[in-house]
Amino acid sequence: MSRLDGRAALVTGGRQGIGRAIVDAFVAEGADVATCGRGKRPQDLPPTLGWRQTDVSSADDIEDLRIEMLDRFGGLDILVNNAGIQIEKTLLDTSDDDWDALMGVNAKGVFMACRAMIPLMKRGGVIINIGSISGNVADPGIALYNASKAFVHGLTRSIAVDHGPKIRCNAICPGWIMTGMADAAFAVADDPDTAKADALARHPAGRFGQPKDIAALAVWLASDESAFTTGQCFTVDGGMTSASPLNPGLF
Amino acid sequence: MSAVPPNYLKGRIAVVTGGCGGIGRAICRRFHAEGAVVYATDVASLDFSESNIHVLHHDVGSEEDAKAVMAHVAAEHGRLDILVNAAGIEIEKTIEETTLDEWNQSFSVNVSGTFLTSKHALPLMRKADAGSIINFGSYDGFIADPSLAVYCATKGAVHALTRAMACDHGPEGIRVNAVCPGYVNTPMLQSFFGESGNIESLKQAVRDVHPIRNYGEPEDIANLVNWLAGDEARYASGQLWIIDGGLSAQVQQMRL
Numbered sequence: 001m002s003r004l005d006g007r008a009a010l011v012t013g014g015r016q017g018i019g020r021a022i023v024d025a026f027v028a029e030g031a032d033v034a035t036c037g038r039g040k041r042p043q044d045l046p047p048t049l050g051w052r053q054t055d056v057s058s059a060d061d062i063e064d065l066r067i068e069m070l071d072r073f074g075g076l077d078i079l080v081n082n083a084g085i086q087i088e089k090t091l092l093d094t095s096d097d098d099w100d101a102l103m104g105v106n107a108k109g110v111f112m113a114c115r116a117m118i119p120l121m122k123r124g125g126v127i128i129n130i131g132s133i134s135g136n137v138a139d140p141g142i143a144l145y146n147a148s149k150a151f152v153h154g155l156t157r158s159i160a161v162d163h164g165p166k167i168r169c170n171a172i173c174p175g176w177i178m179t180g181m182a183d184a185a186f187a188v189a190d191d192p193d194t195a196k197a198d199a200l201a202r203h204p205a206g207r208f209g210q211p212k213d214i215a216a217l218a219v220w221l222a223s224d225e226s227a228f229t230t231g232q233c234f235t236v237d238g239g240m241t242s243a244s245p246l247n248p249g250l251f
Numbered sequence: 252m253s254a255v256p257p258n259y260l261k262g263r264i265a266v267v268t269g270g271c272g273g274i275g276r277a278i279c280r281r282f283h284a285e286g287a288v289v290y291a292t293d294v295a296s297l298d299f300s301e302s303n304i305h306v307l308h309h310d311v312g313s314e315e316d317a318k319a320v321m322a323h324v325a326a327e328h329g330r331l332d333i334l335v336n337a338a339g340i341e342i343e344k345t346i347e348e349t350t351l352d353e354w355n356q357s358f359s360v361n362v363s364g365t366f367l368t369s370k371h372a373l374p375l376m377r378k379a380d381a382g383s384i385i386n387f388g389s390y391d392g393f394i395a396d397p398s399l400a401v402y403c404a405t406k407g408a409v410h411a412l413t414r415a416m417a418c419d420h421g422p423e424g425i426r427v428n429a430v431c432p433g434y435v436n437t438p439m440l441q442s443f444f445g446e447s448g449n450i451e452s453l454k455q456a457v458r459d460v461h462p463i464r465n466y467g468e469p470e471d472i473a474n475l476v477n478w479l480a481g482d483e484a485r486y487a488s489g490q491l492w493i494i495d496g497g498l499s500a501q502v503q504q505m506r507l
Contacts, residue, residue: 139502189506199505244396245503246434246460248443251453 002030003223008073010065011035012056012113013083015042017179018130021211022080022218023049029219034072036065037083056083056113057104066116076120078222081110081129081152091143099144106148107155114159114169124166128221129156130214131171131233133241149173153233160231168230170221175237178208201250204239259481261286264328264379266320268311268368269338270304271297273437274387277469278335279304281477287333292320311338311364312356317371324375331375333480334384336365339405341439346400354401361387361405365412369427373420382425383480386413388491390433390499406431410491417489426488428479433495434466460504462497 009026013019014035020042026033027049034050041051052068054061069076084106087098110129118125134142135149152171159169176199189195200206217236220226235241265282269275270291276299279291283301291299292309299306307323309316324331340360342353365386376382391399392406410429417427434440434457444450444457458465475494478484493499 133502137502138500140504195506202503202505240503242395243503244390244394245498245501246457247397247503249397251456 002028003219003225004078005030007031007077007222008069008075009033009078009080009222010069010076010117011080011082012054012109013037014045014051015039018174018177018211018214019080019082021215022082025212025215025219026078026222029223031078031222032073034069055105056081056109057101059112062109062112062116065113066120069117069120075122076117077123077125079113079117079121079125079127080218080222081113081127083109084130084148086142086145088141089143090141094144102144103148103151106145107151110152110155114155118159118163118167121167125168126222127156127159127167127169128218129169129171131156131173133173133175133235133237135173135233136235137241156233157231164230168221168226170226170229170231171233172214172217172221173233173235173237174209174214175235175240176203176208177211177214179211198250202240202243202247203237204243207238209236209238255285255478255481255483258286259477259483260333263287263332263480264290264324264330265333265335265480266290266292266324266331266368266372267335267337268292268309268364269387270335271295271306272337273439274432274435274469274472275335275337277473278337278476281470281473282333282480285477285481287480288328290320290324293338309338309368311336311368312359314367314371317367320368321371321375329375330378331372332379332382334369334372334376334382335476335480336368336384336386336409338364339387341399341402343398344400345398348398349401357401357405358408361402362408362412365409369416373423373425376425377423380424381482381485382420382423383484384416384420384425384427385476385479386416386427386429388413388429388431390431390493390495392431392491393493394499413491414489421488426479426484428484428487428489429491430472430475430479431491431493431495432467432472433493433498434461435472436466436468440466460498461495462501465496467494467496 009031011023014023015037023035036052036054129152131152132149134146135153156171186192186196265287270279271293279289282289289304292307388409389406391403392410395403413429
């Protein structure tokens with residue numbers, strides 16, 4: 001029997017990357033999945049899956065999404081708050097508009113989605129938020145992103161405390177998850193091969209992450225296997241942040 | 252300008268284990284400058300020019316030595332205000348390369364030493380108005396350096412012991428904290444630099460990894476230990492104070 005048979009799941013930001021991998025994994029485990037994103041329905045999304053064009057920073061869009069979940073599933077069992085954006089600026093370069101855009105999606109969007117969907121989880125439910133290692137330790141030049149993910153981690157604990165035992169809420173903190181974007185970053189390095197070898201050497205797992213690595217934990221956290229697990233932020237980064245940033249072997 | 256009042260530790264009696272080592276001696280000198288009477292205990296010896304720094308022989312793995320040190324302090328002052336457990340050793344090996352003797356030796360100095368010295372200091376510290384124990388953890392108790400397995404494990408143990416001691420002895424007026432240094436310019440770090448063919452480029456590389464673009468000096472650690480030792484820190488207890496130039500605040504920096 002599949003681990004998520006018959007569960008109704010909503011995954012925000014499901015067009016590509018981690019969100020899409022979670023959608024695919026949930027479907028493979030027997031869940032009924034709906035997803036959303038700011039663009040039009042992806043061509044390759046299986047027709048049985050729900051798609052709604054949604055900006056999670058919009059209260060109206062979240063309300064539409066809530067009604068769609070009621071219409072489609074009559075409730076909700078699993079919510080994955082994956083939608084997120086990144087703005088590559090230090091604090092001094094960040095405008096008020098940048099704040100509204102980033103905090104609107106990464107912080108307010110998670111808040112509004114949880115507030116709207118928890119009442120739909122009448123049989124109890126599971127919330128999985130996508131945090132980041134950057135919410136625990138800082139990546140340079142993305143100050144608000146780092147801070148927004150720390151917000152997600154804090155909200156995760158609060159939801160677990162306030163809405164247990166009916167609702168379990170955990171966060172996944174991914175490290176370097178490889179998408180097309182990462183290869184592009186190596187391509188512009190002075191010496192792409194050296195840069196890639198250096199980055200790999202910082203991963204005890206000996207490789208970079210894949211979206212399916214995150215999806216694997218999302219499935220477990222969504223399933224009854226994790227029935228006693230709540231209020232935690234789990235890092236999945238191939239061991240990178242377990243090691244000191246100062247690695248004498250890499251000088 | 253100092254961040255603490257002048258003569259911050261005037262009249263206090265302090266024991267600093269590993270007091271002749273790189274960081275330990277900087278702590279002893281700072282305590283002395285702040286007006287404390289200092290006992291630098293160590294297996295090694297050092298001729299301090301300061302009149303009020305007294306060197307006592309002390310193998311921190313030996314319970315008899317711990318008792319002897321405290322008996323000495325009791326005879327001369329009848330109380331102890333400050334204990335700094337700075338004695339520590341580092342073995343640069345993975346667990347496969349580490350022998351059981353080496354493992355036990357590391358735990359004996361870094362963990363049992365903290366336990367035994369604190370245990371036999373407590374009766375004397377209860378006789379002081381307010382006691383402060385400062386243990387030496389490490390940022391390695393939070394995140395690992397490669398080939399330092401037993402060292403990382405001992406420092407994690409010190410972190411947990413620090414919280415436990417703070418819980419048990421806070422009601423007796425004794426505060427317990429740990430300082431957790433990152434890279435500090437000590438003989439240990441110099442030996443690391445010494446292995447390189449190009450010491451200057453290696454030093455620069457180490458500096459560049461730090462958000463403040465420098466590694467620490469023993470005096471930087473002594474600044475924090477001094478603050479924790481005195482009354483400015485009277486509400487601080489049970490905490491692990493990372494002091495590493497921001498090193499552990501950041502994600503690993505890939506070379507793109």
